[in-house]
Amino acid sequence: xxxxxxxxxxxxxxxxxxxxxxxxxxxxxxxxxxxxxxxxxxxxxxxxxxxxxxxxxxxxxxxxxxxxxxxxxxxxxxxxxxxxxxxxxxxxxxxxxxxxxxxxxxxxxxxxxxxxxxxxxxxxxxxxxxxxxxxxxxxxxxxxxxxxxxxxxxxxxxxxxxxxxxxxxxxxxxxxxxxxxxxxxxxxxxxxxxxxxxxxxxxxxxxxxxxxxxxxxxxxxxxxxxxxxxxxxxxxxxxxxxxxxxxxxxxxxxxxxxxxxxxxxxxxxxxxxxxxxxxxxxxxxxxxxxxxxxxxxxxxxxxxxxx
Numbered sequence: 001x002x003x004x005x006x007x008x009x010x011x012x013x014x015x016x017x018x019x020x021x022x023x024x025x026x027x028x029x030x031x032x033x034x035x036x037x038x039x040x041x042x043x044x045x046x047x048x049x050x051x052x053x054x055x056x057x058x059x060x061x062x063x064x065x066x067x068x069x070x071x072x073x074x075x076x077x078x079x080x081x082x083x084x085x086x087x088x089x090x091x092x093x094x095x096x097x098x099x100x101x102x103x104x105x106x107x108x109x110x111x112x113x114x115x116x117x118x119x120x121x122x123x124x125x126x127x128x129x130x131x132x133x134x135x136x137x138x139x140x141x142x143x144x145x146x147x148x149x150x151x152x153x154x155x156x157x158x159x160x161x162x163x164x165x166x167x168x169x170x171x172x173x174x175x176x177x178x179x180x181x182x183x184x185x186x187x188x189x190x191x192x193x194x195x196x197x198x199x200x201x202x203x204x205x206x207x208x209x210x211x212x213x214x215x216x217x218x219x220x221x222x223x224x225x226x227x228x229x230x231x232x233x234x235x236x237x238x239x240x241x242x243x244x245x246x247x248x249x250x251x252x253x254x255x256x257x258x259x260x261x262x263x264x265x266x267x268x269x270x271x272x273x274x275x276x277x278x279x280x281x282x283x284x285x286x287x288x289x290x291x292x293x294x295x296x297x298x299x300x301x302x303x304x305x306x307x
Contacts, residue, residue, distance in 0.1 A: 004028040005047065006116055009039045009065060010054040010081070013103070015112065028116070036060035043072055050116050054103075055082035055089055063092050074179055074196075079115050081108065128197045131206055133247055138178055140247040144281050146175060146184060151284055155277060158252070159185040162273055166266065168256040170233070173277055174201050175241075175250040184250075189231070198227050204238040205248035210267040212237045215259035232257045237266070239274035244282065252277055 008015040011034040031048070033039045036059045042048070051069055053062035066078050080089060081101040089100065099115045101108055131137055145151070155173050163171040170188035174181050181199040183191040196202050200222065204211040213236040216222045228234075235256040240248045252274040 004049040004116075005031065006050045006052060007031045007033065007039060007042055007048045008052045009033050009036070009057065009062070010052075011035070011058055013054070013081075015052060034058065036065050039065050040068055043069055047073065048076060050077040050079065052079045052081055052112060052116065055080055055084040061092075063089065077116070079112065081112055128199075128202050129206060131248060136245075137205075137247040137249060140243050140245060141175065141177070141249045143285055144249070145284050146182075146281075148284050151280055152185065154280055156185040158273055158276055159187045162252060162254050162270070163187040165269065166237075166254050166256075168235070168254045170231075170255040172253050172255075173241075173250065174199075174253060176202055176205055176248075188255075194227070198225070200228075200236050201238050201251040201253060204251050204253075205240050208240055208242060208248075210237060210239045210262075210270055212262045212267070214261060218259075231255075234258050235260045237262050237270060239267075239270040241274050241278050241281075243278070 006028050008030060010032075014032065016030045016032060031042055033042060034057075036057045039051075039053070048069075051066065053065055055062045057065070062080050062082070066080075069076050069078060077099075079099045079101060081103050082089070083103045086100055086102070101111050101115065159171050159173050163169075168188075170186070172186045172189075172191065173184045175184060176182075176196065176199070179196050181194045181196055181201055183193070200211075200213070203221075213219050213222065216225065216228050216234055216236060222228060233255045235258065236253065238251040238253040241250040241252065242248050252270060254270070
């Protein structure tokens with residue numbers, strides 16, 4: 001793993017030496033700031049893997065900083081190291097997932113180092129799991145022109161074909177961005193965007209092939225989902241859109257309002273539709289790259305006067 005970037009925000013404590021000495025694998029770069037405002041400037045300018053913050057800051061609180069970081073980069077690991085009352089902080093934290101270390105503990109430096117290593121490397125504090133290659137996946141996603149007018153009608157036809165073939169009420173082709181699920185095409189609904197944490201597909205892209213939930217209300221994770229109940233989704237099947245480099249960027253999905261079974265043949269056909277979508281995306285990327293190369297090629301300035 002490449003070097004980790006850790007932002008430490010504390011007006012009184014210097015964490016550079018402890019972290020440099022204890023976070024050995026992977027190596028880390030420690031950035032130190034003393035205020036909420038200074039920390040927000042860092043977050044705006046660069047990516048960080050982990051935030052270690054005091055609760056009481058000169059111009060705000062550590063929770064305010066965490067809220068800001070969660071908006072900008074929701075998978076960043078965050079740790080509060082403070083002497084402030086833990087129960088008070090937990091009551092204010094709302095839905096933010098954080099690690100807590102008591103600053104006056106004899107083992108606080110070792111604990112901070114351990115948590116920094118694991119939260120930064122695993123980036124597991126979001127309300128949803130992330131692929132191991134999340135950063136590379138997002139970089140790969142940027143290479144595709146998802147708004148090409150020649151592309152969208154084709155994807156709509158594939159979406160309609162999926163609904164007709166499987167005789168379901170709804171289907172879609174989706175892209176999973178850093179924080180949202182974007183619908184490139186829909187059948188049966190006119191969805192545009194949903195938060196990533198409410199998306200079935202953010203779990204589908206964790207593995208290759210097809211994810212099937214035959215009855216969402218019987219599922220341990222999605223059984224209480226108000227969103228699925230609102231859209232009357234009882235059945236789900238999604239095939240991952242995977243780039244040639246192996247990065248999952250989205251899904252082709254079908255949904256139904258009644259539970260149902262899904263055979264191996266059904267899974268194979270849904271994977272075929274996903275491969276068709278990726279083929280189109282790849283062709284568009286190649287065309288775009290070719291056009292960009294042509295645009296940057298030097299013009300022919302040779303003198304034709306002697307011909």
